[in-house]
Amino acid sequence: MASETHDAAGTASACVDAGGGAIGMPQLCGEWMGNQVFWLVITLIVIFFILSRIALPRIAAVLSERQGTITNDLAAAEDLKVKAQEAEEAYHKALADARAEAQNIVAETKAEIRAELDVATAKADAEIAAKAAEGEKAIAEIRANALESVKDVAKDTAKELISAMGVKADARSITSSVTAKLKG
Known part of the structure; x- marks a missing residue:
C-alpha cells in the first residue's frame, strides 16, 4: 500500500501522493466530487443572491x-413629426395665400396700368383730335388762300394775256370771266 496515502483522519486517498500533492487533476478526482459539488452549490447560491439582490435590480432599473x-423619445419624435406636418401644412397654406395675393396684386396693377393707359390714350386722342382740327382749319385756310x-x-x-394780244379789257370783266370759269 505504498501508493495509497492517508489524510489527516488516517484514511487513504487515491488523489493525493505521499507528499500531500494532488495526482492529476484534482477536479476529476472521484473522491472529492461530493465536496466540489457542495461548494459549487454554495457558490451558485451566493452568486444568485448577490445577483438577485444587487446586480439584477440595478440592471432592471437601467433597463x-x-x-x-x-x-x-418616441413620443417626443411623434410630437415633433406632427408639429413638422403642421408646419409644412402652414407653409403650403402661406405659400398658396402668397401666390393668391401676388395674383391679386398683378391683377390690380394690370387694372391700374390699363386705367392709366386708357386715360393717357384718351388724352392723346383728344390732343390728336385738337391738332387734327387745327390742321383741318389750317388746311381750309390754306385752301381758301x-x-x-x-x-x-x-x-x-x-x-x-389780253394785254399781250393787244386788246384792252377792264378789270371788272376779267374778274367776272375768271370767277365764271372757276365755278365751272
Whole structure:
C-alpha cells in the first residue's frame, strides 16, 4: 500500500501522493466530487443572491430607465413629426395665400396700368383730335388762300394775256370771266 496515502483522519486517498500533492487533476478526482459539488452549490447560491439582490435590480432599473427614455423619445419624435406636418401644412397654406395675393396684386396693377393707359390714350386722342382740327382749319385756310391766290394769278394772267394780244379789257370783266370759269 505504498501508493495509497492517508489524510489527516488516517484514511487513504487515491488523489493525493505521499507528499500531500494532488495526482492529476484534482477536479476529476472521484473522491472529492461530493465536496466540489457542495461548494459549487454554495457558490451558485451566493452568486444568485448577490445577483438577485444587487446586480439584477440595478440592471432592471437601467433597463426600465432606458425603456422610459426610449418611450419618451418616441413620443417626443411623434410630437415633433406632427408639429413638422403642421408646419409644412402652414407653409403650403402661406405659400398658396402668397401666390393668391401676388395674383391679386398683378391683377390690380394690370387694372391700374390699363386705367392709366386708357386715360393717357384718351388724352392723346383728344390732343390728336385738337391738332387734327387745327390742321383741318389750317388746311381750309390754306385752301381758301390758295383759291384766292389762284383767282388773283388767273386774273393777272388773263390781264397780261389780253394785254399781250393787244386788246384792252377792264378789270371788272376779267374778274367776272375768271370767277365764271372757276365755278365751272
